[in-house]
Amino acid sequence: MPEHPLPAATFAELSLPLFDQLYNFACWLTQDQTEAEDLVQETYVKALRGFSSFQAGTNFRAWMYRILRNSFLSSRTGLKATVAFDEEDHELAGPPASSPENVLLDRADREMLQQALEELPVHFREILLLCEVEEMSYQEIAETLSIPPGTVMSRLFRARKALRRTLEEKLQGKNHGV
Amino acid sequence: MACDVGREKLDAYLDGELAPAEAAALSAHVRACNACASDALERVRMKRAVSAAARRHEPSPQFRQKIANIAGSKPGPASSSRKWFWMLATPALLVVILSLGVNFYVNRETGRRQRIYGELADLHVATLASATPVDVVSTDRHTVKPWFQGKIPFAFNLPELQGTDFTLVGGRVTYLAQSPGAQLIYQLRKHEISVFIFQDRSTDAASFASGSMNAFSFNMSSWTQDGLRYFVVGDVNRTDIEALSKLLRDAR
Numbered sequence: 312m313p314e315h316p317l318p319a320a321t322f323a324e325l326s327l328p329l330f331d332q333l334y335n336f337a338c339w340l341t342q343d344q345t346e347a348e349d350l351v352q353e354t355y356v357k358a359l360r361g362f363s364s365f366q367a368g369t370n371f372r373a374w375m376y377r378i379l380r381n382s383f384l385s386s387r388t389g390l391k392a393t394v395a396f397d398e399e400d401h402e403l404a405g406p407p408a409s410s411p412e413n414v415l416l417d418r419a420d421r422e423m424l425q426q427a428l429e430e431l432p433v434h435f436r437e438i439l440l441l442c443e444v445e446e447m448s449y450q451e452i453a454e455t456l457s458i459p460p461g462t463v464m465s466r467l468f469r470a471r472k473a474l475r476r477t478l479e480e481k482l483q484g485k486n487h488g489v
Numbered sequence: 490m491a492c493d494v495g496r497e498k499l500d501a502y503l504d505g506e507l508a509p510a511e512a513a514a515l516s517a518h519v520r521a522c523n524a525c526a527s528d529a530l531e532r533v534r535m536k537r538a539v540s541a542a543a544r545r546h547e548p549s550p551q552f553r554q555k556i557a558n559i560a561g562s563k564p565g566p567a568s569s570s571r572k573w574f575w576m577l578a579t580p581a582l583l584v585v586i587l588s589l590g591v592n593f594y595v596n597r598e599t600g601r602r603q604r605i606y607g608e609l610a611d612l613h614v615a616t617l618a619s620a621t622p623v624d625v626v627s628t629d630r631h632t633v634k635p636w637f638q639g640k641i642p643f644a645f646n647l648p649e650l651q652g653t654d655f656t657l658v659g660g661r662v663t664y665l666a667q668s669p670g671a672q673l674i675y676q677l678r679k680h681e682i683s684v685f686i687f688q689d690r691s692t693d694a695a696s697f698a699s700g701s702m703n704a705f706s707f708n709m710s711s712w713t714q715d716g717l718r719y720f721v722v723g724d725v726n727r728t729d730i731e732a733l734s735k736l737l738r739d740a741r
């Protein structure tokens with residue numbers, strides 16, 4: 312593949328098809344519409360500025376998500392959301408999920424699942440979104456999150472476990488409330 | 490778990506991340522191991538549920554315009570290619586997941602169209618397996634049709650079945666890609682056939698050719714008509730699927 316920079320016109324062609332997904336992702340990260348819009352806008356501005364240095368042949372989608380995510384992490388909300396997050400600690404906290412997922416899913420509705428996702432630590436939330444919604448490969452997720460591919464697998468595993476546990480807690484809470 | 494396959498590995502398998510040889514070995518194991526089979530089913534359901542639940546936030550038209558201006562282009566249509574055609578988590582029979590769901594998920598290259606058919610096949614089977622397959626039970630189209638009024642954002646016509654071997658069993662509201670639609674159950678010689686009706690999305694029309702196909706041990710057909718997308722799914726032969734499709738197309 313030739314290494315010359317892509318013509319400027321193709322930034323829109325490459326980036327705009329990602330707009331809806333990037334916005335959805337930004338909303339899940341920030342949990343706030345205004346902040347999400349700011350974040351997406353910042354991403355597009357930065358990406359456009361850096362587009363001339365974007366290497367043809369590398370993964371454009373991962374590059375856009377990485378810009379968005381890095382912008383988020385350095386924002387006030389992002390700093391707050393990720394402060395002192397320890398993956399391993401998080402996993403140990405609380406009892407393991409004991410209900411089969413079938414039971415969880417039969418009883419949990421979409422809204423409850425959305426709440427559970429919102430409550431997950433942002434590192435878990437984002438990796439689940441990249442995998443299940445964006446259907447990124449582990450390699451692509453690794454590029455997006457700037458982590459080794461091997462870490463993707465273990466973090467996803469922990470994220471899923473945390474989600475199941477959060478759902479289970481919600482279901483228990485619901486029952487007690489009745 | 491009475492089996493030593495790591496759950497992390499099972500996840501990677503379902504994510505389509507195992508090397509072909511490893512995936513084939515695990516696939517063979519999953520078919521033989523009940524613990525892994527039920528776990529795989531649960532995990533696929535969870536993946537699907539998360540995927541559907543997380544497609545949630547839509548940008549405003551104003552904001553879309555703003556970004557299009559920044560990116561230096563006229564705004565195109567919403568890129569909904571991946572948003573549409575996802576549905577609520579549905580229970581699926583283990584046998585179905587084993588025969589199609591798992592392999593289906595494992596192959597990331599599988600076309601979206603195939604995936605939609607897979608989802609519909611799951612939905613069809615799940616409905617039939619459900620204790621209450623239909624919410625409105627009636628063989629009378631004049632009862633079933635108005636029942637949907639106010640429950641889904643469109644209206645449709647159902648055919649007169651007199652003189653045919655088809656009977657209407659009833660209907661229920663269903664979801665695909667968070668869009669509500671109608672599911673009707675018909676019966677033909679003890680076989681159930683699902684008819685799904687959704688609003689057609691223009692962006693999908695191109696990528697979703699009309700026609701009939703055999704997929705996942707079901708025969709299916711699909712077409713668009715008056716802004717609606719129809720799917721007919723059942724384990725009857727293609728001729729019967731086509732016969733019901735024609736009745737629906739001609740319904741007035």
Ligand SMILES: [Zn+2]
Nearest residue numbers: 492494522525
């Ligand atoms: Zn096993």
